[in-house]
Amino acid sequence: MDRKNSCAFLVVLLTLSSVKCLENLSNMNIMQAMASTNVGAQKFASWAEEALIASLLRGTVAYTVFVFNDTAFNTAPVEDRQIINSISGNEAKREYLETFILQAERNTDSFPGKSSTATSLNGRTLFIERRRITFTDLGGTYGTEGVFMNGAMVDTTFRCSNGYIHRLVQPPLPVSSKNAYLWVTQPDLPSINTVLFKEMLIRLQQDAQFYNDAVPAMAERKTLTLFLPTQTALSAIPVTKREALTGRLLSQYIKMHYLPDNAVFTSYLEHQESYQTADTQTRAIFMRSNEKMLVRSGGVTAQITQGNITVQNGVIHLIDRMLGYVYFNVREQINDMCTTGGLSTTCKFKALIDQATPDISTLVSQNGVNMFVPTDNAIQMLMTYRGIDMNQNRTMMDYVLRLCILKDADLEVSRFNNNYDIRQRRTTRYNDFLALVYNDRNDTWVNNGNVRGRIVRPDIDCTNNGRIQLIDAVPGVPWMDIPTTIEYDEYLLYTWNDIKATGLNNYLRDMSFNMNNMPLPSKTFKDNTYGQNVFGTTQNPFSTQYPNLYPNTQYPNNPYPNNQNPNIQYPSNQYPSSNQGTCGTQYSPCQFTFFVPNGTATYNYGLTGFGQTIRRDSARYRYILRRLIIPNQVISLERMPTFGNSQRYTSDTGEEIMIKKETENTVRLLWGSMSARVIMWDIGATNGIVHIIDNILSDTSDLSRDISGSTATSSSIFVISIVSCLWIVLQRLEY
Template sequence: MASFRCLILLGLLILGPGMIECQNKLKQRIENDQRLRRFKELLETSRSLLLDNYLNGVPERKYTVFAPTDAAWDKLPEIVQNNLRDVNNAESLDKFLRYHIIKEAKIHTTEMANLKYKETMESNKAKVFFNMVQSNGNQQGGYFVNQAKIIQPNTDAENGYLHIIDEYLFPMGSTKSMSGYISQPESQEVINMGVLKFQEMMNALPIRGPGGLRDQLTDLEQLTVFVPTNEALSTIPTAKWDELMADTTKLEQVVASHVIPNKVYFSSIVDSMGEDGVQAVEGRIVGRTIANDVFIKSNNIGGRVVLPDITVDNGVFHMVDHILNFTYFNIYAHISQERKLQQLAQAVISLPGGGQSGTGVQALLEREGEELTLFAPVDSAFQLVDTAVNLKANVTLLDIILKLHIVRQQVAFKDLTNTTVLNSVNSKKLRFVKGNNGTFVIGERIKAKIIEPDVGVTNGIIHYIDNVMGIATKNLKQELDSNDALGYMNSVLITAQTHTDLLTDLSERTSKYTMFVPSNIAWETLYNQGTGKSLIDKINYRQNLVWVLQRHMVKGQVIYSDSSQLQTGVNVELNTVLGSSDIGKITVKKLGQCTSLTSCEIKVLFKGAEARVIEPDIETTNGVIHIIDKVLIDDPADLLRGAVSSTAWIYASCITTILVMLTGLLLHL
């Protein structure tokens, strides 16, 4: 045996070094990783055969490769995928792939923070930029190259490092400076959106010599610039535009507020700016991601990024749909020209008391000297209302609803928290929910999501919202379908459909319900318990699941947190859909007033289970939902043994007993 091992070792010494070396090259690292199949195929078909001719080369020649996953390929627009596959675009593919490779350098992530950027193998030596980001409440930390996150760093090979990234480095960087690119853009998308008016602003800047803003846009090694589109700048009234262009001091301040020096912020890391933002050449810039949109503001005035991550030789720029740090419309003028708010503008103008000397909503929104916050429902929100009620035909109700959306103080998005309570101009309370799913405002029990914050105007600030507060437009089923916070409950109801028609009942206008809906976390906690997993997953426990769901539903009553039925300190017994049996009766106890969403002390009790209302009063057309922090189960094991007091369980037991007796008789015969 020892001799045999010696022969194997001798063979490895003779043949092995070449084989071992072959397996330790970047080429083999890429080939052996199943996540990189698309990237490997592109490298194999590249004109210069990058995989074989470079990444399989001698150990003395080092490379750093940023390899996007197959999932990153799926993110690319179809037209880009087709162009990269097109054999007639071999030269473009080669340039694109070389932009993912750094030659003559084996770069570990620990070096990236100091390097800041590096030239690539691309024929013009276009740069990639590095960022090391700390985690905060909104931003996931890690190492980034351009907009892509390094999801698996530092895979060592004999001839370099492989870093696996979550996006292709697209669009590819330019070797022009910031000012040079804005003067002569290369991307067709940038040309289509237009930079001529911003270029006009740059050309009108005063010449300050070395260190001036003009020179910074060319000379600084790292810059981030937010460029308003031609369309955004064209909305500025001619008189205001001429006034700005004539005042070079003001113009320089406005342009400077679009520029972050000495740092490159790609769209994927804007949340790392934090609540207070980062220093711009003038003022501070705050960035945040809401859903899939990136919003930028300076001095509470900003807009949405409509074309991100245009990489140039000394940084990156993003095109935005609103100028920063410059107001030129009052609230009414803004909503009148904003395409997404035309239904709101029509509603405002239809009310009496218009004009700046009037007393109506239009006069209030036009009046200079006011400091207002408007929560502005977008057009799709009004379209939902039209399906539920003819709001525009009821002037009195319309006036009440519109005033519910106006606050007589200026409140920025960052100042809205779970404890914030604001008074509308008609003295209604507005409360807020801030979490992973976004920031919501609740007025008269109707919840709306803030989808575009901090639009600055001369007399306040506007936050766009996706719903009209004060009017229920969805039934219980629709609310469960559309509200992310209720997603788990909705999926469990769908699972239980084989044994119940609860979802049908919840869509009926004539059926009124009060629902105590466990949060997503509450359901996840139950699921992670063995009995909870069985309850949800196993078909033989489906009826038990139905009973649990029904226990959270009170039919025929709509009970709000401030209903007279709920008196502080008094236990209120409620019969659920299961009736008054011991498995159907729940107790609700109000310990204090709901002064805010985080201090709403209402408990729901079932036997030994105790849940707390964490979000009350989500109103629908056929009832109300209160979100609770636990699923109402006394003991999952007892439940899974089959709620013995229920009529259904008794019937099932009787049938089983009869079948056993009949079997015995047949055997006896």
């Protein structure tokens, strides 16, 4: 019954596409419609024949059926397909199918309110949720209304002669006939062990008052959501601490584990959506992190490891930590994550702390310490791609550790407003450098020491008011060069393809990065561009930002079916690496500040007539992009102190551009009469820094601009790099 959180996030994305409200198949009964190409549910229909319920769906009595079509089944997670395929025998198949059949005509509008329930043909409870699904990115917030059944979204409703078919985007999993309490005492899934959780419930029975206050509701509530700590999670608690939980305190912790009157499925949850727990003083906050779903309750953040187990009175989510119970200080928690952290182990960071100077060890051990802790994988990246071993560099070790430790007020990111423009700053122990924390793309990020990292496990509370934020980067030490930094940002994919088409990826490359040519790690997102320029695709790649904006007017019948200029604008590798050249050398790479347009800016630029023309002239387009590069400087906008004044710089083309910091959170890049807002800044790289902007600074004058002498700056930097390299070699020869 494992519902992957990545699948849940996919459902959220699917809701952003156009959803057919109703398709009329009144000339067919339900069985005929399911087998038709319109619905495409041949597997569901064949099971209905085998289970001997097809005659019901061909008859004149009205039914409503929630079905998955064959495509939804074939693209479902492997675990889900295995569960459904394991249903064998006609009786078992009949039980499954009847779970999703209602003996009534029910279109989606007939389900009342935001949340409701329906009773299926075999008496199972189905949980219906109607809500506005929103998605926030650098271009804004977008959304659509969705209807969900047990967390599976309805994408199309079909009106048949004898009822309705609601087609789902994913196959629903079986619903248990047990309530949440009975399921905990005897799980339907043999792989689930609940012995330690049951022991706590039995221990609570010693005091009837507290037991009755916390436990019976799991069976008696008509609707609830239960967070069930796994056997592994409870085993990780030291035995003496676990057995010390009794009475009022244990009752309070148990109540932090369920939401009364709400059956909440992960598929439609928004980042930082919260609900009241049975403990009236505590709310449960859901958070997304790199397509994982987290829940925070009672000061503890846990990951949902197996979610959306539907029972008769709600839904159960298995979690990897007990909520509410904090029993380690910061140092002990780091040590524990080293041994039990799985993919988020912290052994390498623990080793750094073990070697730290006495004053740093004291800072880590003091009351109220808040700190960032990089995962082992983040530290390993530096060794793999840059050859950096911080254990052998005490200066760097001290620098990183002090950036990780906060000096001022505590940091609780789960209480942030889910708004990109809301940013919080915290002072670190390294020269009072500021760490910038913000929400973006259904994740929480930190920018610290000019390195951006995702907070993969936020708000790990510790005793003595300590707190840890687990991150996937090492503050102060980037592992990627500028081109790789751009390539690994999902919202820069189409800009990245343009950069490659103009050869700038080679120009911006750091020759000292990944000298051993190690394979780069897998991306955390799917590249749906397939390496194409935005106008080489057959559909709008930013449909969530520009839904049906140009359906039949500007681009009727898609005049650009595959690639408008297959052998002129973007042929296969028109600009090989040897053609454009790399700035600098392995020993002396060039440094850049690059204001990179996001995908929306690239798309908008291509909608303009002059933008389309310029994009077909790769040398001219390269010039436009180089206008956004400041060579030989690494400019941190966070540390730029002046508000309201513009600072002038010479771009890579030799033109003057200006940076204007209007407020603490508002920075603009200016060229002539044009401006672009910097929407994300100080993304450090091995050879400079990247700032993301919302506009390409270009106008019609660029159509006729003389670009023949635009390589002077680039050439001079390259010459300087060569001279510097030769000087270093000569100095070494003298010794």
